[in-house]
Amino acid sequence: MLEKTFYKMMLSKSFPFPVKVTYWDGKSEVYGNGTPEIEIVFNEKIPISAITKNASLTLGEGYMDKKIEIHGDIQKLIMGAYESADSFMRSSKFRKFIPKTKHTEKQSEEDVQSHYDIGNDFYKLWLDPTMTYSCAYFEDGNTDDLEKAQIAKVHHILNKLHPEKGKTLLDIGCGWGTLMLTAAKEYGLKVTGVTLSEEQYKLVQKRIYDDGLEDVAEVKLEDYRELGDQKWDYITSVGMFEHVGSENLPEYFADVYKHLNRDGVALIHGITRQQGGATNAWINKYIFPGGYIPGLQEIVGDIVGSGLQIADMETLRRHYQRTLEIWDKNFNNAREQIQDKMGERFTRMWDxxxxxCAASFESGNIDVIQYLLTKGPSGKNLPMTRNYMLEK
Known part of the structure; x- marks a missing residue:
């Protein structure tokens, strides 16, 4: 009886729409007015102590282990929990964040490889053909063409740099290489990419060789902190600073400053919480070990503290929501293959x-921002207005 009272307290005001909840004893209740489109089924009783200790970890594991089933739109359910003012997702009693941790180079390598070295074959099943694993840029907001949107994102980033042919670019956390190779092929830049993922490194090497770009492109399997004193005219880093940890953010931006030539320009693209930095225990344990989403004030402070200046900032929150929705659609189209290869628990976890993540972006719980930075007076060598960023 005590458990039912607790669950009712937790769930009855957590959603701005009606939700049906079926408990472990087979009895159901509808919370909210109207006909529910979503049902939560508790196949097992989950201890109150576990939920209050860490709701995101306990409920996430409960779904992975089929202790919890969700019938209906998972994204809508989670978004509703973020949106409702009285939701357990917004209550300090339930929201537990693990402490900030410092990332050594060895820890960073292990963390990155645990996520990105699942296997290129896995990511090929649901990413677009460019193998771009970051927020796309939807010039046409209604399109489902993810490949087109990812290519548009690459051009959006490179155009912001206002690059000159023949100059050099460093891509920190280069992924599977689409941005750096586009910079070499279409913008005439000499490019260097760094990654800690062996799977990414091998594929980028192959792409460089296949495209005959050995004279203008190289990829390094090493930490960005191992680059010595080399400098570049431009630096890009997409979806990277989420991995470095709060304690290392000042060093990360100091390294961006260090590796830029005088009057150099950098475009840093990363997930940011406007409400302040945090990390989610379930995602940290199962998806992104060592991950930390920094707060906007924290990021701006670290940028300014490094000596860099901000020339422009752009939020792409809705673009990442759309990207994730298409990824999940692709993921579920390949669900049978993924489950045969990786198992049901893994598949439920990734879904x-x-x-x-889509719900978190939709609700505004997290954002993604592009920071255009300069070494020297902001915008010194950039056009006077932002119009140049949109030129084809």
């Missing part, structure tokens, strides 16, 4: 992760 929940993609939906939870």
């Amino acid at each position: 929940m992760y993609l939906n939870a």
Whole structure:
């Protein structure tokens, strides 16, 4: 009886729409007015102590282990929990964040490889053909063409740099290489990419060789902190600073400053919480070990503290929501293959992760921002207005 009272307290005001909840004893209740489109089924009783200790970890594991089933739109359910003012997702009693941790180079390598070295074959099943694993840029907001939107994102980033042919570019956390190779092929830049993922490194090497770009492109399997004193005219880093940890953010931006030539320009693209930095225990344990989403004030402080200046900032929150929705659609189109290869628990985990992230962006719980930075007076060598960023 005590458990039912607790669950009712937790769930009855957590959603701005009606939700049906079926408990472990087979009895159901509808919370909210109207006909529910979503049902939560508790196949097992989950201890109150576990939920209050860490709701995101306990409920995430409950879904992975089929202790919890969700019938209906998972993204809508989670978004509703973020949106409702009385939701357990917004209550300090339930929201637990693990402490900030410092990332050594060895820890960073292990963390990155645990996520990105799942296997290129896995990511090929649901990413677009460019193998771009970051927020796309939807010039046409209604399109489902993810490949077109990812290519548009690459051009949007490179155009912001206002690059000159023949100059050099460093891509920190280069992924599977689409941005750096586009910079070499279409912008005439000499490019260097760095990654800690062996799978990414091998594929980028192959792409460089296949495209005959050995004279203008190289990829390094090493930490960005191992680059010595080399300098570049431009630096890009997409979806990277989420991995460095709060304690290392000042060093990260100091390294961006260090590796830029005089009057150099950098475009840093990363997930940011406007409400302040945090990390989610379930995602940290199962998806992104060592991950930390920094707060906007924290990021701006670290940028300014490094000596860099901000020339422009752009939020792409809705673009990342759309990207994740398409990824999840692709993921579920390949669900049978993924489950045969990786198992049901893994598949449920990733489906929940993609939906939870889409909901988090939709609700404004997290954002993604592009920071255009300069070494020297902001915008010194950039056009006077932002119009140049949109030129084809």
